[in-house]
Amino acid sequence: MTVTSPPSQFTALPGGGIAHGSYADVPYEDKLALWEEVKADARFPDYMYGCYECGICVAACPSARFYDFSPRKIAQAAAREDVELVFEQMNDDVWNCSQCFSCNRCPRQNSPGGLITLLREVAVRNGLTTAKDALEGYGRVVYKIMTTGTQISPDMLQPDAFPDWGPDVEKTSDNLELWRRALPPETLHTTEMSWQVSDETLIELYLIWLHSDVMDMIEQADEGLHMIILDVMEETLEDAGYEV
Amino acid sequence: MTTTDNTFIPLSEIRKPPVPDPAKAPTEDIREQLFALEDAGELIVQRVPEPYIEVMTKYGRTKKIPEQMTWHHKSCGQCGHIPGYSTSIFWLNRQFGMSYMDPTDQTSCTAWNYYASATSNAVAQAGVASRNFAAAYATGYFPMIHCGTSYGHYKETRHEIVHHEELRHKVRDIMGKLNKPLVMPEEIVHYSEWIHAMRDRIAERQVRDFSSITASIHPACHYYKLVTEDAIYDPDIYGGQRTATVTGIVESLGSTVGDYSTFFDCCGFGFRHILVQRDFSRSFATQRKIEVMKEEANPDVVITHDTGCVTTLDKSQFAAKAHQRNVGVPVLSDAQFAALAMGAHPYRIAQLHWHATDYTALLEKMGIDWEAAWAEFEVDLGRLERGEIEYLSWEDADA
Numbered sequence: 194m195t196v197t198s199p200p201s202q203f204t205a206l207p208g209g210g211i212a213h214g215s216y217a218d219v220p221y222e223d224k225l226a227l228w229e230e231v232k233a234d235a236r237f238p239d240y241m242y243g244c245y246e247c248g249i250c251v252a253a254c255p256s257a258r259f260y261d262f263s264p265r266k267i268a269q270a271a272a273r274e275d276v277e278l279v280f281e282q283m284n285d286d287v288w289n290c291s292q293c294f295s296c297n298r299c300p301r302q303n304s305p306g307g308l309i310t311l312l313r314e315v316a317v318r319n320g321l322t323t324a325k326d327a328l329e330g331y332g333r334v335v336y337k338i339m340t341t342g343t344q345i346s347p348d349m350l351q352p353d354a355f356p357d358w359g360p361d362v363e364k365t366s367d368n369l370e371l372w373r374r375a376l377p378p379e380t381l382h383t384t385e386m387s388w389q390v391s392d393e394t395l396i397e398l399y400l401i402w403l404h405s406d407v408m409d410m411i412e413q414a415d416e417g418l419h420m421i422i423l424d425v426m427e428e429t430l431e432d433a434g435y436e437v
Numbered sequence: 438m439t440t441t442d443n444t445f446i447p448l449s450e451i452r453k454p455p456v457p458d459p460a461k462a463p464t465e466d467i468r469e470q471l472f473a474l475e476d477a478g479e480l481i482v483q484r485v486p487e488p489y490i491e492v493m494t495k496y497g498r499t500k501k502i503p504e505q506m507t508w509h510h511k512s513c514g515q516c517g518h519i520p521g522y523s524t525s526i527f528w529l530n531r532q533f534g535m536s537y538m539d540p541t542d543q544t545s546c547t548a549w550n551y552y553a554s555a556t557s558n559a560v561a562q563a564g565v566a567s568r569n570f571a572a573a574y575a576t577g578y579f580p581m582i583h584c585g586t587s588y589g590h591y592k593e594t595r596h597e598i599v600h601h602e603e604l605r606h607k608v609r610d611i612m613g614k615l616n617k618p619l620v621m622p623e624e625i626v627h628y629s630e631w632i633h634a635m636r637d638r639i640a641e642r643q644v645r646d647f648s649s650i651t652a653s654i655h656p657a658c659h660y661y662k663l664v665t666e667d668a669i670y671d672p673d674i675y676g677g678q679r680t681a682t683v684t685g686i687v688e689s690l691g692s693t694v695g696d697y698s699t700f701f702d703c704c705g706f707g708f709r710h711i712l713v714q715r716d717f718s719r720s721f722a723t724q725r726k727i728e729v730m731k732e733e734a735n736p737d738v739v740i741t742h743d744t745g746c747v748t749t750l751d752k753s754q755f756a757a758k759a760h761q762r763n764v765g766v767p768v769l770s771d772a773q774f775a776a777l778a779m780g781a782h783p784y785r786i787a788q789l790h791w792h793a794t795d796y797t798a799l800l801e802k803m804g805i806d807w808e809a810a811w812a813e814f815e816v817d818l819g820r821l822e823r824g825e826i827e828y829l830s831w832e833d834a835d836a
């Protein structure tokens with residue numbers, strides 16, 4: 194795309210495209226590097242084949258109905274390699290997606306939802322401020338899953354967390370320990386985990402986290418959370434005789 | 438209409454779309470790739486144990502559903518917040534005397550980190566999947582996935598492990614550090630597929646009359662929109678144009694399926710939305726699903742087959758009711774619905790006290806005296822509180 198006379202709030206760029214007002218201060222090279230990271234992911238060719246611009250994905254998309262959001266725009270920006278627009282989307286639109294994959298009915302076999310997963314990952318891995326903002330209030334879930342191997346544990350059902358779910362939440366949380374003991378499956382008597390996970394299993398899970406670059410991603414997203422999770426993991430692993 | 442040999446074809450047959458020919462499937466049969474990788478010594482394929490039931494998937498291929506020797510890969514949200522869901526799955530297995538395993542050597546698929554917060558990546562996710570599969574393989578029991586998202590995510594992960602050599606080798610290295618082989622099950626099986634395959638046997642054991650019940654079905658997105666060709670389709674259910682799971686068991690139990698126009702829409706769960714942007718989840722669940730169902734089918738119950746769907750569709754109705762919206766339909770999983778049909782206790786097994794939307798009218802239609810049932814459950818709670826029993830056992834639950 195060649196922009197001959199960009200509107201005043203935009204800046205023309207050497208590689209084509211335009212720098213949008215809100216992110217004009219971010220160097221084009223940085224945006225390009227992020228886009229290259231998205232494209233280099235092994236999953237990218239499975240998610241993006243080009244775009245007919247037909248809008249079938251938009252018709253199927255729940256987030257398009259309730260937000261100013263469009264999976265077609267995500268696919269178009271990627272297909273055209275519009276680095277500026279991709280950067281803008283990476284900072285905003287991607288967090289509106291519900292990850293339902295209704296858009297997988299795309300006649301071009303694209304997966305705009307899958308593309309969004311990648312865009313989010315790159316945003317988190319590179320510590321974009323908008324990604325940090327989007328993950329605010331999310332630390333407890335990440336902590337739970339990484340340290341206990343389960344999430345949405347019974348003790349997360351607190352009335353102050355779910356005031357809109359009605360008075361039953363309070364009843365459940367008040368009776369939690371008793372109600373959990375009233376469950377016939379033996380693995381479900383837990384309150385801090387969704388089910389009983391063995392210690393050996395947790396050790397193996399921690400080793401997976403350490404041998405993939407997940408911990409680096411957490412560090413980029415939330416340094417404090419990273420330290421807490423690492424402490425829990427190191428203590429368990431050292432007790433089990435692993436050198437960390 | 439006549440054919441070239443002048444045979445008359447009844448109208449009902451003309452309307453029925455042809456059964457898909459697997460030879461013309463637009464996608465590869467990933468199982469062939471798995472066996473080829475196994476032959477090359479790259480991984481182990483865990484075979485579906487016999488006896489199994491054969492069902493048809495979207496493009497006419499056959500999928501094997503194990504009857505028993507199943508390793509139950511539990512769901513965080515089911516076990517954590519709506520535990521009558523998992524309890525009912527186990528109860529059904531026990532009723533049929535099926536051998537199964539409820540392992541502690543299982544973690545979540547952790548796809549919540551992947552889909553909601555993006556604080557994970559393909560290698561870590563494939564590592565978690567492979568660890569769980571290797572744990573199942575070591576026991577000889579075959580993975581039966583409770584969560585729709587785990588099921589969908591594992592299918593995606595399988596695709597990545599098969600097609601991306603570098604990723605496969607990274608995961609195999611990680612498995613090596615855990616002293617585990619790289620294992621992939623021959624089929625990725627969702628528990629609702631087992632219920633579907635067992636539906637006639639479940640109906641034979643039905644003790645409660647569900648014929649006056651109208652149920653609207655919500656098919657779970659991650660069951661059939663992610664790697665669509667693994668989902669079960671049946672020419673006799675919606676002409677094979679929609680997934681057959683859930684609808685099949687509801688029909689087998691004699692209930693009416695109340696169809697509605699927004700069946701393809703998701704529930705509004707959204708992963709991150711249900712926790713940090715719940716206004717979206719509430720609005721979507723009530724305005725695009727429950728209210729449409731009410732208006733078009735007026736069901737007694739919504740039946741679905743995934744964790745987030747039960748949670749979102751059920752819990753979102755409280756706030757909408759406060760705004761005088763047209764809501765108020767209880768939401769159950771197919772497992773709870775089937776268990777109740779076979780005589781399960783509504784609180785000891787289906788654990789309906791963990792649900793939010795009023796279900797008492799539904800229980801009355803099922804012929805269940807819910808007040809008496811709750812009184813029985815309160816006796817159990819009293820025994821637990823007094824320390825007479827430490828836990829409610831399966832025997833207590835069926836007493």
Ligand code: SF4
Pocket residue numbers: 243244245246247248249250251264265268269298299300301302303305
């Ligand atoms: S992504 Fe697919 S469905 Fe969406 S506009 Fe492009 S071709 Fe159409």
Ligand code: SF4
Pocket residue numbers: 250253254255256257263264289290291292293294295296297305306307309
């Ligand atoms: S995955 Fe995201 S983009 Fe695709 S339909 Fe769902 S909400 Fe829309």
